[in-house]
C-alpha cells in the first residue's frame with residue numbers, strides 16, 4: 001500500500017504497547033506542524049486493538065485487580081493524527097524500506113520504529129507448562145489466583161528463567177505470597193522457597209543485598225544457581241541443571257522470555273533480541289530504524305519504564321532529525337522500578353548504565369504511589385507524564 005501523502009516523511013511504528021504508543025504520541029505532538037502541512041505522516045501497526053497495562057497482572061493473580069481494569073482501546077490512547085491499524089507485521093524488508101502485514105498489505109517507510117515487546121516461552125522446559133502457575137498473561141494470572149485460593153498449605157516453589165521482562169517480579173511475587181498467606185491465616189502452614197539462576201537472589205546486586213535479609217526476616221528459603229531443567233509435574237518435583245531438586249505442592253514460575261516470533265524468524269538477533277545502539281537506540285547498521293522496549297538487546301531491564309525513557313529519546317531524536325538534521329539526545333540506560341515488598345509496602349530502584357540503584361527501606365507511601373501509578377499509566381502512555 002502506498003502512503004497517500006506523496007513526498008512526506010513516512011514514520012512507521014510497529015507495536016502499540018508501552019514503547020510504541022509513547023513514541024507515536026510524542027512524535028505527533030512534536031511534529032504537529034509538519035503533519036498539518038502533510039510533510040510528515042505517522043502510522044502504527046499493532047497486533048491488537050487493546051492495550052494492556054501488564055504490571056496489573058501481578059494484582060490479578062492475588063485478586064486485587066480485575067482483568068478488565070487492565071485494558072483500554074488502543075485507538076483511544078493515540079493522538080488523532082496517527083493512522084492506527086490492527087494488522088501485525090509478518091515480513092520486514094529493510095533494503096526496500098517496507099513491511100508486509102498479515103492481511104497482505106505492504107507499508108513503505110522512511111523511518112521505522114520497532115517496539116514489538118517480548119513473550120514468555122515456558123514450553124522450552126519439559127513439564128513446566130503442565131506443572132507451574134504463571135502470571136504473565138491474563139489467562140494464567142486468573143488461573144494462578146484460583147489455585148492460590150484453593151491452596152490450604154504445603155510447599156510453594158518459585159522459579160525463574162532468564163531473561164524475562166520485569167526483573168523485579170520474582171521478588172515481588174514472593175513478598176506478595178507471604179502477605180497473601182498471612183492474610184488468610186495459613187502462613188505457618190506454607191513453606192515458601194525461592195529459586196534463582198545466578199549465584200545471588202537477584203540479577204541487580206543491590207536488589208539482592210536488600211531482598212536477602214527481607215526474605216530471612218519473613219522466613220522465605222532460597223536456593224541460588226538453580227536453572228530449571230525439567231519439571232516432573234506428576235511427582236511435583238522441579239529439577240535444576242545444577243543437579244538439585246525441590247519438591248513442591250504449588251509451583252510458581254517466571255519463565256524465560258524471547259523476542260516476538262516475527263523478530264526471531266527474521267534472525268535480527270539471537271533470541272529475537274534486536275542488536276541496538278545503546279545510546280542512539282538505532283538498530284545496528286540501520287540509521288533509519290529505531291528499536292526500543294523489551295525487543296532490544298540492551299543491557300537494561302526489560303520494563304515499561306525503560307521503554308518509556310527510551311521512547312522519549314527516540315521521539316525527540318526523530319523529530320530533531322526532521323527539523324534540524326541531527327539527533328539531540330542519548331539514552332543513558334535509565335530505568336525506574338517500583339518494588340512491591342508485599343501488599344502494603346513498597347520501595348523503588350532507579351539506575352542507569354553507570355549508576356547502580358540505591359534501595360531505601362520499603363514504606364506504605366511508596367506502595368500507595370505505585371497504586372496511583374497503576375491509574376496514572378494511562379496518562380503516561382499518552383505521553384503526557
Ligand SMILES: Cc1cc2nc3c(=O)[nH]c(=O)nc-3n(C[C@H](O)[C@H](O)[C@H](O)COP(=O)(O)OP(=O)(O)OC[C@H]3O[C@@H](n4cnc5c(N)ncnc54)[C@H](O)[C@@H]3O)c2cc1C
Pocket residue numbers: 014015016017018019020045046047048053054055056057058087088089090115116117118135136137165166169260262292293294295302303304305306307336337338
Ligand atoms: C506481570 C508483569 C509485571 C510487570 N511489572 C512491571 C513494572 O512493575 N514496571 C515496569 O516498568 N514494567 C513492568 N512490566 C514489564 C512491561 O509491561 C514491559 O516491559 C513493557 O510493556 C514493554 O514495552 P514494549 O513496548 O517493549 O512492549 P509491549 O508493551 O509488550 O508492546 C508490544 C506491542 O507489540 C505488538 N506486537 C507484537 N507483535 C507484533 C507484530 N508482529 N506486528 C505489530 N505489532 C506487534 C503487541 O500487540 C503490543 O502492542 C511487567 C510485565 C508483566 C508481564
